[in-house]
Amino acid sequence: GAGVSQSPSNKVTEKGKDVELRCDPISGHTALYWYRQSLGQGLEFLIYFQGNSAPDKSGLPSDRFSAERTGGSVSTLTIQRTQQEDSAVYLCASSFSGGGTDTQYFGPGTRLTVL
Amino acid sequence: AQKITQTQPGMFVQEKEAVTLDCTYDTSDQSYGLFWYKQPSSGEMIFLIYQGSYDEQNATEGRYSLNFQKARKSANLVISASQLGDSAMYFCAMRGSDSWGKFQFGAGTQVVVTP
Numbered sequence: 160g161a162g163v164s165q166s167p168s169n170k171v172t173e174k175g176k177d178v179e180l181r182c183d184p185i186s187g188h189t190a191l192y193w194y195r196q197s198l199g200q201g202l203e204f205l206i207y208f209q210g211n212s213a214p215d216k217s218g219l220p221s222d223r224f225s226a227e228r229t230g231g232s233v234s235t236l237t238i239q240r241t242q243q244e245d246s247a248v249y250l251c252a253s254s255f256s257g258g259g260t261d262t263q264y265f266g267p268g269t270r271l272t273v274l
Numbered sequence: 275a276q277k278i279t280q281t282q283p284g285m286f287v288q289e290k291e292a293v294t295l296d297c298t299y300d301t302s303d304q305s306y307g308l309f310w311y312k313q314p315s316s317g318e319m320i321f322l323i324y325q326g327s328y329d330e331q332n333a334t335e336g337r338y339s340l341n342f343q344k345a346r347k348s349a350n351l352v353i354s355a356s357q358l359g360d361s362a363m364y365f366c367a368m369r370g371s372d373s374w375g376k377f378q379f380g381a382g383t384q385v386v387v388t389p
Binding site for chain 2: 190192194200201202203204207208209215217218248250252260261262263264265267268
């Protein structure tokens with residue numbers, strides 16, 4: 160069965176440009192999560208979508224970061240006016256219901272490099 | 275607020291030996307879940323094992339077991355009979371009932387299995 164997919168797998172951009180990262184969750188999963196992983200570091204929570212509820216945006220590091228989820232499925236993470244410190248791997252995960260025992264399934268990530 | 279602490283940045287273990295990876299956590303939530311993930315050098319995050327805060331039995335999944343000591347707020351991962359393919363980064367994570375979508379990850383422990 161299809162897992163979580165992310166595109167592009169690699170993105171190189173110039174400082175100041177905007178980028179969009181895409182995540183396709185597992186079909187039927189209502190919860191979707193975005194994380195950032197800097198080199199050699201753990202995962203940093205960014206944002207969480209659960210069904211039609213308002214997303215939990217508490218992890219977004221600045222107002223340059225935004226995310227949306229259309230039709231309860233595909234999600235796009237947008238970073239405006241990219242900075243070099245935005246360079247990281249951006250991981251998306253989905254889970255069936257977002258409940259307590261729910262297991263997240265991760266995508267392969269998008270490696271973002273800001274020059 | 276939740277906090278996950280993994281104090282071992284790296285470990286070497288001989289093939290066929292058992293290894294224990296430490297994880298301590300801090301939360302004010304009464305209900306929470308604890309997870310362990312494996313991240314090989316390829317980058318994907320692989321779910322290993324889950325322990326709920328109300329589970330009285332320690333979780334086990336094949337060669338993985340979770341040594342859950344609630345009073346000490348620890349959730350150590352034990353890998354028995356290590357294999358070369360176990361070489362990877364291991365992350366402890368938790369989610370709490372105040373925000374089920376907001377996983378908190380530890381900094382990770384790098385495990386290298388030697389022949």
